[in-house]
Amino acid sequence: MKNAKILIVDDDPDLRQALRLRLRANHYETINACDGYSAIAQAYKERPNLIILDIGLPAGNGFVVLDRLQKDDKLSTIPVIILTARDPQSTEKLALRAGAAAFFQKPADNAELLGVIKATLAQAESQTGLPS
């Protein structure tokens, strides 16, 4: 099987780099976006298997990105994992309602995050084969 491609969306370059290192070490292919606008553009161009999305972003925050992804037939099947510094009590439900597959507050536990990435990818793969 080809390595899954993950789009990392975060406005902090150091964090993007750290996530890239971590994901590559786990045999994922990664691509980046630093704001909401380029996140949509990258998703459209690269068709990643999964998106890790921050909420506080310039040029369209994470909710705007989620909404755009959900409304696009070609992109709505890509699972999104939210990774944000924001308070889960106020944002977790909103994010899950908006269509996110999972929510993590920064700093997230690496093993747990990787576990959810793996499970989410497996689930998405099994569903694309099914008629929806």
Place this chain on the structure above:
Amino acid sequence: MNHGSTNVLLIEDNPGDADLVRLRLVESNPLVNVSCANRLSDGITSLKEHAPSLVLLDLNLPDSQGAETFRRILEAAPDVPIVILSGQDDQALAIKALHQGVQDYLLKNGLTSSDLDRTMRYAVERQALLRSLEMSRKQQLEFKNQFLSHVSHELRTPLTCIHQYVTILLDGLAGEMKPEQRDHLTTILKSVNQLGAMVRDLLEAARAESGKITLELQCVAIEEIMRQAVTMMQPTASQKGIGLEVGAETSLPFVHGDPDRILEVLINLIDNAIKFTPAEGAVTVQACRVPTDPNFICISVADTGSGIAPEARALIFERLYQDPNAVDNNRKGLGLGLFITKELISLHGGRIWVASDGASGSTFSFTLPLYSLPKLLFSVVVHEGRLRSAIVLLRVDLRRRSKATTRSWKEICRRTRERLERCVYLDKDLVLPLVNMGGSEQSLFVVASTDMERSVIMIARIREQLNKLEELTANGDFEISAAPIPLPEASPEPSLAQQVEAVAERVTNLTQAAVGGKNSSNVESNSERTMP
């Protein structure tokens, strides 16, 4: 009053007294506008219509007497200054009135117009002052919370960066580490985690203080949460050479609470216990019924640590308290943990206390309310003082298809329940709490105040809503059914509470029969429960 027209509402049933007071009022201010009410109920109606700037209140009225009179008027108009005009010189009652928010207590006898005028003016001023103080206190609290929420968010970003790169180094993603370097990095990681916990506590304490913590109440199997907490804290305990276990206790009833918050409370108490216990010590978590209070369960975390001095015992639940004698100074926190714990428990309606003899350790105990179906049902199945004429139990069975992870399946069950709550009328239907989630099958129940005929409409509404719930339809199937709940005989006139209890018992039997045979979940009353 001196300035312009003032609206005064006089609530007084004696016409002679009313005329006298009216005269005194007009003497001091010809422009005063007095409206009169001779019953409290009329006065309260008039309050809403005329929005008076002050209320003059007699306490003994045809429809209300004494303290009850000012209590009701304060409830109806908390912002209007109230001055009591009484025939009795009752000091105790006067003090009580002032404590509850009345501005003054005057005697009708020998009342002069200038005294009355002065009293009224000061009352209006004091009330306005109080209101503005209250406003600015609220604003300050709001500002503080916004500030804390902002700060904790901003602190998290650099914290995450440190956490990420330290773990990258530790995991060898940037080359092998020498053992000594690894040791140092482990120390950094420990501190980073501590910092993360402090940032979390900061926000949580601010939230607790402003009443912004919300509980998601469920029917909770407490021993499961105790075991979960002990499993999670086991590594910390064994690292320090401390034994940590759940004390033996069988047959515990269900608790009505938020499982995540109860877990948080237990972890906090266990973490504290480990912190203050030297190596070779032991920490035990236990639960038992409270003989004196049958509606609560008592859970305790006991350690064999250094104990708590009597003078400190009263302080430890306060914000920012830190024990100067902590065994392990390396692991100091912000001093918010027990404050948050206390707040979480009082939100549940329980209480927390500590017992310590100073030598052989301390025991923190807290109570949580038992899950009581009759209590939950009462407001739903009773209408206008009587049991409703028909009640139906709706059942929604969810079955997970193998793909969903346990974590997401639990979330799906929770969201399905939320969706159900939006399909029902909250004053006449009750979606029963989820029990023991985790299996691949989950039954949800709704007690609905309707008959079988009309329940069809409700089922159609629920089906429509659940079909729209994509995460559910993508990961599982659901099935909806309904059964009537037989109502108890109204004769030989059992009390309403007994009737509701009978309904609760039938609901329990029906839900148990529905899920019986499966080992996944069951809702039952707490009265006679034995653990399998």
